[in-house]
Amino acid sequence: MVTIYDIARKIGCASSTVSKALNNSKEVSDSRKAEILAVAKEMGYVPNANARRLATKQSWSIGILFSEDLNIGLEHHFFSGILQAFKTYVEDLGYEVTFVSKKVGTQSLTYLEWCKYKDIDGILIVTVDVNDENLNELRQSGIPIVTVDSGLINVPTVISDNFQGTRMVVEYLMSRGAKRIAHIAGPMRSFSAMERLEAFKTVLGQYEMDASMVVEAYNYDFNSGRNALMAMFRAFDEVPDAIYAASDDIALGVIIALKELGYKVPEDISVVGFDNIELTRYTSPSLTTVAQDKVRIGTEAAKRLIAQINKEADAGQAVINRVPVELIVRESTK
Amino acid sequence: MVTIYDIARKIGCASSTVSKALNNSKEVSDSRKAEILAVAKEMGYVPNANARRLATKQSWSIGILFSEDLNIGLEHHFFSGILQAFKTYVEDLGYEVTFVSKKVGTQSLTYLEWCKYKDIDGILIVTVDVNDENLNELRQSGIPIVTVDSGLINVPTVISDNFQGTRMVVEYLMSRGAKRIAHIAGPMRSFSAMERLEAFKTVLGQYEMDASMVVEAYNYDFNSGRNALMAMFRAFDEVPDAIYAASDDIALGVIIALKELGYKVPEDISVVGFDNIELTRYTSPSLTTVAQDKVRIGTEAAKRLIAQINKEADAGQAVINRVPVELIVRESTK
DNA sequence: TTGTAAGCGTTATCAC
DNA sequence: GTGATAACGCTTACAA
Numbered sequence: 001m002v003t004i005y006d007i008a009r010k011i012g013c014a015s016s017t018v019s020k021a022l023n024n025s026k027e028v029s030d031s032r033k034a035e036i037l038a039v040a041k042e043m044g045y046v047p048n049a050n051a052r053r054l055a056t057k058q059s060w061s062i063g064i065l066f067s068e069d070l071n072i073g074l075e076h077h078f079f080s081g082i083l084q085a086f087k088t089y090v091e092d093l094g095y096e097v098t099f100v101s102k103k104v105g106t107q108s109l110t111y112l113e114w115c116k117y118k119d120i121d122g123i124l125i126v127t128v129d130v131n132d133e134n135l136n137e138l139r140q141s142g143i144p145i146v147t148v149d150s151g152l153i154n155v156p157t158v159i160s161d162n163f164q165g166t167r168m169v170v171e172y173l174m175s176r177g178a179k180r181i182a183h184i185a186g187p188m189r190s191f192s193a194m195e196r197l198e199a200f201k202t203v204l205g206q207y208e209m210d211a212s213m214v215v216e217a218y219n220y221d222f223n224s225g226r227n228a229l230m231a232m233f234r235a236f237d238e239v240p241d242a243i244y245a246a247s248d249d250i251a252l253g254v255i256i257a258l259k260e261l262g263y264k265v266p267e268d269i270s271v272v273g274f275d276n277i278e279l280t281r282y283t284s285p286s287l288t289t290v291a292q293d294k295v296r297i298g299t300e301a302a303k304r305l306i307a308q309i310n311k312e313a314d315a316g317q318a319v320i321n322r323v324p325v326e327l328i329v330r331e332s333t334k
Numbered sequence: 335m336v337t338i339y340d341i342a343r344k345i346g347c348a349s350s351t352v353s354k355a356l357n358n359s360k361e362v363s364d365s366r367k368a369e370i371l372a373v374a375k376e377m378g379y380v381p382n383a384n385a386r387r388l389a390t391k392q393s394w395s396i397g398i399l400f401s402e403d404l405n406i407g408l409e410h411h412f413f414s415g416i417l418q419a420f421k422t423y424v425e426d427l428g429y430e431v432t433f434v435s436k437k438v439g440t441q442s443l444t445y446l447e448w449c450k451y452k453d454i455d456g457i458l459i460v461t462v463d464v465n466d467e468n469l470n471e472l473r474q475s476g477i478p479i480v481t482v483d484s485g486l487i488n489v490p491t492v493i494s495d496n497f498q499g500t501r502m503v504v505e506y507l508m509s510r511g512a513k514r515i516a517h518i519a520g521p522m523r524s525f526s527a528m529e530r531l532e533a534f535k536t537v538l539g540q541y542e543m544d545a546s547m548v549v550e551a552y553n554y555d556f557n558s559g560r561n562a563l564m565a566m567f568r569a570f571d572e573v574p575d576a577i578y579a580a581s582d583d584i585a586l587g588v589i590i591a592l593k594e595l596g597y598k599v600p601e602d603i604s605v606v607g608f609d610n611i612e613l614t615r616y617t618s619p620s621l622t623t624v625a626q627d628k629v630r631i632g633t634e635a636a637k638r639l640i641a642q643i644n645k646e647a648d649a650g651q652a653v654i655n656r657v658p659v660e661l662i663v664r665e666s667t668k
Numbered sequence: 669t670t671g672t673a674a675g676c677g678t679t680a681t682c683a684c
Numbered sequence: 685g686t687g688a689t690a691a692c693g694c695t696t697a698c699a700a
Contacts, residue, residue, distance in 0.1 A: 001450070003693055014671045019695060029669060046443075046450040050393075051693030054384040054676045060439055061432075073418060080414040084407060087433060094439040096452075098395075098432040099421060105394055105428040109380070116335070116380040118430075222616070252616045277613065282556070282586045284618025337677055348687040353679060363685060385677030388692045672699070677692105684687080 002045040011039055022047070053119065062090055062305065063100040063115060063123040067132060078275060078294060079126050082148055085298025086124060093306060095121065110134045112141050122305045125150055130189060144308035144316070146301045151191020154318045156308070158301040161322035162192055165290040166199035168327040169244050169272050174207065176334060178242035178270060182213035184228045184254060186220050186246035193220075196246050196274065213240055217250050225253025233261065241269060242333070248273035248280050248289055255285070255332065266334035276328055285331035297323050336379040345373055356381070387453065396424055396639065397434040397449060397457040401466060412609060412628060413460050416482055419632025420458060427640060429455065444468045446475050456639045459484055464523060478642035478650070480635045485525020488652045490642070492635040495656035496526055499624040500533035502661040503578050503606050506622075508541065510668060512576035512604065516547035518562045518588060520554050520580035527554075530580050530608065547574055551584050559587025567595065575603060576667070582607035582614050582623055589619070589666065600668035610662055619665035630657050 004018040011018075013032070021028045021036035022045075028036075053059050064083065066073045074080055087097050100114055100123065109117060111134045122144035128135060130151065139145065139155055146156045173181055183200045186193030197214065204211035215232040217224040225245060233239075245251035251273030255265050263269050265285055273280060276291035300321055307315035338352040345352075347366070355362045355370035356379075362370075387393050398417065400407045408414055421431050434448055434457065443451060445468045456478035462469060464485065473479065473489055480490045507515055517534045520527025531548065538545035549566040551558040559579060567573075579585035585607030589599050597603050599619055607614060610625035634655055641649035 001693090005693080015694085016672075016696075017670055019693095020670090023695080027669065032669080046447045048388070048453065048693050049438075049451045050384040050387040050453065051676090052695075054382070054388055054678085055693080055695040057676075059384075074421070075411060075415050075418050077409060077411050077414070080411070081409050084409050087408070091433070091435045091437060094437050094441075096432055096435050096438070098430055099425070101425045101430050103425060103428050104383075104430070107428075113380045117383045119382065119384060222612075252613070256616065278556075279586070279611070279613035279617065282590065283613065283616050335677090339677080349677090350679080350681095350688075351686055353677095354686090357679080361685065366685080382677050385692090386679075388694090389677080389679040391692075670700085672697105674695105674697085676694090679691085681690080682688085684685100 001048070002040075002043045003048075004045075007036060007039050007043060007045060010043070011035060057119065059119045059121055060094060061096040061098055061118065061120055063098055063118070063120045065100040065111060065123055065125045066127050067129045073127060077277065078292065079148075081294030082298040082301070083124075083126065085295040086302045087298075089299050089302035090306065110137065112137045112143075115141070115143050122146070122309045124148070124301060124305060125152065125155070128152060130191075144305055146305040146308070148297055148301050149190075149192050151194065156304050156316065156318055156321070158297050158304065158321045158323060159192065159195075160290075160292045160297065160325050162195035162325075163199040163202075164322070165274065165325040165327070166196050166244070167203050168325075169290060170200065170203045170207075172327060172329070173242040173244070173270060173272065173333065174209075176242075176270070179209075180213070180238060180240045181209065181211075181242045181244060182215075182232060182236075182240035183211075184225060184232070184243060184245045184250050185214055185216045186250070187218060187224075188216060190220070193246050200244065213238070217246065220247045220249055222249045222253040222256075225250030226257040227253075229254045229257040239263075239269070243269060243271050245271065245273050248275040248277040248287060251287055251289070251332070252280070252283060255283075255287075266332050270333035272333060276326075281330070288330045288333040289328050291326040291328050293323050293325065335382070336374075336377045337382075338379075341370060341373050341377060341379060344377070345369060391453065393453045393455055394428055395430045395432055395452065395454055397432055397452070397454045399434040399445060399457055399459045400461050401463045407461060411611065412626065413482075415628030416632040416635070417458075417460065419629040420636045421632075423633050423636035424640065444471065446471045446477075449475070449477050456480070456643045458482070458635060458639060459486065459489070462486060464525075478639055480639040480642070482631055482635050483524075483526050485528070490638050490650065490652055490655070492631050492638065492655045492657060493526065493529075494624075494626045494631065494659050496529035496659075497533040497536075498656070499608065499659040499661070500530050500578070501537050502659075503624060504534065504537045504541075506661060506663070507576040507578070507604060507606065507667065508543075510576075510604070513543075514547070514572060514574045515543065515545075515576045515578060516549075516566060516570075516574035517545075518559060518566070518577060518579045518584050519548055519550045520584070521552060521558075522550060524554070527580050534578065547572070551580065554581045554583055556583045556587040556590075559584030560591040561587075563588045563591040573597075573603070577603060577605050579605065579607050582609040582611040582621060585621055585623070585666070586614070586617060589617075589621075600666050604667035606667060610660075615664070622664045622667040623662050625660040625662050627657050627659065 273289035280287035607623035614621035
């Protein structure tokens with residue numbers, strides 16, 4: 001490994017001069033600077049991150065937190081899409097992106113301990129178990145945090161506009177003649193699920209429609225949707241003419257279940273999802289759904305985190321930043 | 335920030351003793367150790383990663399490399415699935431996972447420079463532009479590397495068994511009466527695409543069937559599949575009775591295109607994909623496909639990388655590790 | 669403009 | 685067993 005001392009020795013100057021030259025300080029003459037840069041390159045010098053960070057106390061790194069316990073993580077393409085956008089944005093600014101881990105070598109650490117250990121600049125919370133004790137201390141630590149879709153209180157949050165989306169769905173369904181709209185909600189430990197349910201009730205209420213036909217799915221996936229629909233048919237005597245599902249996967253489960261029960265989608269019952277997963281274009285029927293803007297969510301989250309790191313005014317406010325969504329009408333609604 | 339000096343001062347011992355106690359050295363009496371641990375806990379001590387790494391030259395961190403240029407990255411759920419499995423495995427061993435970046439603060443770095451900068455222990459290459467110059471120096475640097483699905487020469491590789499998968503597809507189609515099998519290949523800059531094409535030719539050759547009906551898709555996605563199918567119908571006079579597509583997305587594009595051309599799947603033409611993307615179960619027709627085992631690929635890759643880091647015998651051999659695949663028969667084949 | 673030296677928080681090598 | 689003390693590679697006052 002080549003160090004600044006090696007360079008200094010070769011040139012015959014002080015290591016501090018090398019350091020300054022490498023950091024493009026104006027306290028070094030141009031000729032010296034040029035010489036040092038040339039030798040550094042020739043010798044294949046690369047700075048050492050740990051030494052630099054130890055000296056500067058600037059880590060230039062950002063942690064990504066997935067609570068593994070929920071079984072929605074990196075694999076869920078909504079989150080990997082957000083992460084991709086986030087990563088692209090912050091890496092371009094020179095930050096490195098590391099997954100927060102609960103283990104270091106052989107020791108177990110809490111999230112906060114890990115952040116201190118790494119001297120992290122900020123943290124993106126992607127998915128989260130709201131009941132996780134470790135999150136509280138993290139939140140109170142003063143470390144810059146931003147979260148997407150998690151619903152942590154007192155944390156800056158970037159999330160799809162579930163209210164706008166739900167309103168668009170309901171109003172669209174009504175405009176197409178729906179009289180009895182049901183909702184298959186997502187699991188209530190998810191903040192978005194709660195928001196969508198709340199919005200559902202609010203909007204129907206505004207139109208003086210009954211909003212009681214609601215079943216909570218156990219999870220966001222296909223099977224939960226299927227099961228929830230079956231539960232709905234057991235619990236209610238009526239049959240809805242439209243179903244608003246809290247996710248595309250749930251919606252697909254609902255559609256399959258409806259088919260099994262002998263209903264036609266959309267002729268008998270319209271179904272709407274949420275997410276706009278790529279393949280919903282190709283299912284049969286293709287799915288009417290609310291498109292979430294992953295890129296924008298990821299980018300906004302990055303901006304808000306960076307603003308906090310840079311201590312910009314108001315940056316740390318626990319404001320919820322709602323990203324617009326779009327209704328994509330396809331074949332599953334009549 | 336609490337340091338070992340703070341602890342030492344409070345207790346009235348040397349910092350080196352604290353360090354030893356914290357590292358569970360047997361050079362410290364049990365009573366001292368207990369005392370130190372207690373005080374450390376009480377004071378909220380967390381070690382500093384940078385200082386430790388600087389002193390030990392052990393980084394306990396692994397880099398993940400996505401070549402962004404190809405537009406398949408984190409978002410592609412095949413890769414995010416592999417990454418998830420990989421991450422889980424190595425984090426459990428105490429490694430941290432960081433994305434390799436080309437930028438640090440304001441400086442641009444090559445991959446190798448970044449690895450040196452971070453003093454990384456090893457690197458997982460996920461997607462890669464084979465022509466990327468920076469990869470060569472990385473490969474030759476001696477840093478432990480493992481790759482999935484990339485086809486880098488001289489690098490330990492973990493990949494689905496494309497030969498086995500292709501054989502299963504072809505033999506299955508033949509067993510169902512197919513006489514004329516076409517292949518929509520993936521882009522030839524992808525190693526897997528090349529392997530699947532090669533396997534296709536080999537297997538058909540073994541059965542003395544013609545393997546000339548091949549079109550290369552521009553990419554792995556839906557639209558490329560659709561376009562490739564159209565190109566195939568322009569280029570060949572014959573109509574195949576079965577089409578083997580190099581990915582599920584391509585297969586779905588093919589199916590849509592076939593529908594547009596008035597063909598029925600599977601009645602007129604059978605279609606098979608590759609990947610087993612979750613939603614292919616719910617398309618219409620649901621897709622017969624080859625399931626790749628993401629978890630196993632990720633885990634195997636992790637094991638091989640760790641073995642290299644630990645300098646186990648033969649660990650660095652540039653062996654290709656083929657992970658078994660499974661044929662999932664659904665409705666798109668008759 | 670350049671050099672000296674202290675310090676960042678650990679670990680590791682010696683003495684004691 | 686315990687304690688000084690020198691690394692680790694870099695940045696940064698402060699001197700020269």
